[in-house]
Amino acid sequence: MKKLINDPADVVKEALLGIEAAHRDRVRVDHENRIVYRADAPVQGKVGLISGGGSGHEPMHGGFVGLGMLDAACAGEVFTSPVPDQMMAATKGVDGGAGVLHIVKNYTGDVMNFEMAAEMAAADAGTEVLSVVTDDDVAVQDSLYTAGRRGVGVTVLLEKIVGAAAEEGRPLAEVADLARRVNDHGRSMGMALTSCTVPSAGKPTFDLSETDMELGVGIHGEPGRQRLPVAPAKDVAALLVDPVLQDLPYGQGDSVIAFVNGMGGTPLIELYIMFHEVSQLLEKAGVTVARSLVGSYITSLEMAGCSVTLLKADDELVRLWDAPVNTPGLRWGV
Amino acid sequence: MKKLINDPADVVKEALLGIEAAHRDRVRVDHENRIVYRADAPVQGKVGLISGGGSGHEPMHGGFVGLGMLDAACAGEVFTSPVPDQMMAATKGVDGGAGVLHIVKNYTGDVMNFEMAAEMAAADAGTEVLSVVTDDDVAVQDSLYTAGRRGVGVTVLLEKIVGAAAEEGRPLAEVADLARRVNDHGRSMGMALTSCTVPSAGKPTFDLSETDMELGVGIHGEPGRQRLPVAPAKDVAALLVDPVLQDLPYGQGDSVIAFVNGMGGTPLIELYIMFHEVSQLLEKAGVTVARSLVGSYITSLEMAGCSVTLLKADDELVRLWDAPVNTPGLRWGV
């Protein structure tokens, strides 16, 4: 295992120290609870937005804290959901009197820990808490009898869009509805060229030969649905875009925010090549790219690979997407 | 070789198509000449800023085109300097009547090709052209008898700072002086955990065992000065920061823009861990971090590793750093 780390047990702690050192102007860090807060949290009268999850997906979520996006992010161990104590502390810390929304990616651990936090917060009284779960990964079959689909790329877009709505002063119920609408209108699919290595495990989560790729991989190095021979970018794009387009479905005349995401070990030059292929496929399908995002925003440690997320976007979503945001990971308009 | 590409010969062409598709709002691309232009170039009355170099370092330079930074970037083949024809075309394309500055990283190929372009542009008459060469890499011994030091991380900071000065309407000579000042006040050092693979070569440029790292590596996968056993982030930080601090030298009371850069295959979580170590070392040395930049901005394809750049920053440089910038790769204040 080759990584720029010290003791594998200290990875999350030290990354938070780094985030703090680099972005003091925008965030502050509660190291005991491993929470990244917006520097001016709680913002009075504004719905507080909290997310969190296992670490190893940077800049998500700590890098999305700031004006126009999250009020706090709870950092779990690498690929391990944070614990309810963190979410309760964060809920208190961002409560500006207008309630708090928990943004949860659909993983059993995340869902259960956030649930326990919400139950405890409710018992604690005071703060009104709503939750929204993202589950946009079409690689996983949706079913009532399973854990359902995973939350992946849409989470990034959702945190931005819903963050803008909260910044406008909208009430909690409306903010939560908007969050569900964003999730319902977005779909993703990912693939990996290499595995990632969880620091504490010390070896790659899965073995992938020099000639294979993993299609439908998760952001925790969960093996995907299918192992296929490596293919040109053009074919990889089709393998990702087609199931996404079919799932919602998106079609002729739709307008989308198109997001090509790097898994952590894939450089930008490859993501641009992928974006070109994706935009060609969308054009062929009659889908217009209203806005685009290209980069490594929801990563899986040093895994090489990418994911494609499409969010069907009406004028309101685009307007909220364009609204000012000032976080370590996404910034514009300010 | 596992990459998200099509034909290795088309990598640069297709990445430019992707940049264009993703950032139509800010840039336009001359595909014949492989030039990324600011959408509104030439800006009348403003000094035009051009850079360029081999591809494989994305977002540098094409991702640094836009308001407050470059007016155009010439993309060479992977790790190969662009040709004079491109630079001449770009020089014409950004000439708003106030002259053009060429920002050149100190590599024999880049320097010679830019020199030929400047000679040809001069013969062509019309446009006043000045050049500034960046050479901030302390891994390489500076000497009159060699090719001198390489231009690396400072180039990113310089393009931002000098871009802001040009945006203010300062004259060419002043802009060029400022560029030299930035270069003179900045130093960098890099390391690699893995090699990169040039697409057309198809295999890793160098072999690095699971237990070794390459210290003082270049951004083209040029082998470094020393091969050492892999070490904890703390020690890697010292190996990078110490020679940088000693070279300028920086010392007690100095204020710097601190830049921890990822080489392309290293995820943000590791860069934050490195930034924490770097900031600790700076604190110990009595050096204040006025501003920071953490991310993969000058990459070497999928190489894993990082570099540290320090730029001694007075109030003017900090003010220009803070000025609005709107490029695909760096954006704030707008």
Add this chain to the structure above:
Amino acid sequence: MAVDVRGLTGWLRAFADSISEHAAELTQLDAAIGDADHGTNMKRGMQAVTTMLDDSEFETADALLKKVGMTLVSSVGGASGPLYGTFFLRAGTALADTTEIDAADFGAALRAGVEGMVARGKAELGDKTLYDAWAPALTAYDDAGADGDLGAALAAAAAAAARGRDETTPMVARKGRASYLGERSAGHQDPGATSTTLLLESAAASLG
């Protein structure tokens, strides 16, 4: 033999040791069909429990088990944190009014713990989760412990858990992270069922 605070503490310490010893194996099992952290998660949790035990004195079994549950909830995260945490919280609660804990009381506590866990995780038999070790273990416990023999009950429960664990191998996961693999999850032993078996084996060894 009755169950008391001392016995429970011994069980928890034995489980912590067993987890430590098998952490890499649990993580490897999780790598195959999950995210390679189950061993690390359980180890972190049981280390927190060990530290808590070192620093605390408990008067009653229910106070002890609830505190263990809270500690796990607060230190593990992931799926196993709420599941193991809820188990101990509910098992403790079930013992709240019991002073002399016999085999039947302890069996009832285990069942309450598992019911809490199932309420939290919604796992059903055959979903390829730790419940596939627990379900046969509870049945075996009740059968073998019907006459009040705690040792026999726990030994039977541990053996049944191990069989349940083994039976997870051919299953296609329907809950937790392994469910994302669909058919590809078959052929791998469930990590949670494996750590559950360690829990019951530790119980058999230290309480039996």
Add this chain to the structure above:
Amino acid sequence: MAVDVRGLTGWLRAFADSISEHAAELTQLDAAIGDADHGTNMKRGMQAVTTMLDDSEFETADALLKKVGMTLVSSVGGASGPLYGTFFLRAGTALADTTEIDAADFGAALRAGVEGMVARGKAELGDKTLYDAWAPALTAYDDAGADGDLGAALAAAAAAAARGRDETTPMVARKGRASYLGERSAGHQDPGATSTTLLLESAAASLG
């Protein structure tokens, strides 16, 4: 035998073939002490030259060589583009007023080309660059060609270039990308000196 446009064209095509054949080897040499692109660079350039030759007719040697130089400058990039480009530009210029090109004229053209290249790249003998192949080649050419035998001159030049190329191996680079390695550049053959040797070997084979 005199040098004419047809002969030069043959030389250039032979060189293009030779580069194509040795591209991987040149790139591997460059990987060891540079950035793994010298073969790709030269191949791209000589393919551009080949296409240009297919599409053009030249009346004079100087027009041909200048166009070759321009084509290389415009298509290669990196260090080798301006260096090889300048070589052909200057060699062409040197032949501008010559109609019948004999061995001495051709030698003067080569020397002018190399001088232009050195003016551009500032390489000195022993810097571990293509100049370390060129310098002995020019001397050998003049010696062997003193009596006007072009074939002998080129054969001697090619052999001397090969020796010069071999001698780059122990050198510590002082110019170009290899210079960044300092002492570690020793023990590797210079890619540019290697392609230069191919250029002269092609000349000996097709013009000699």
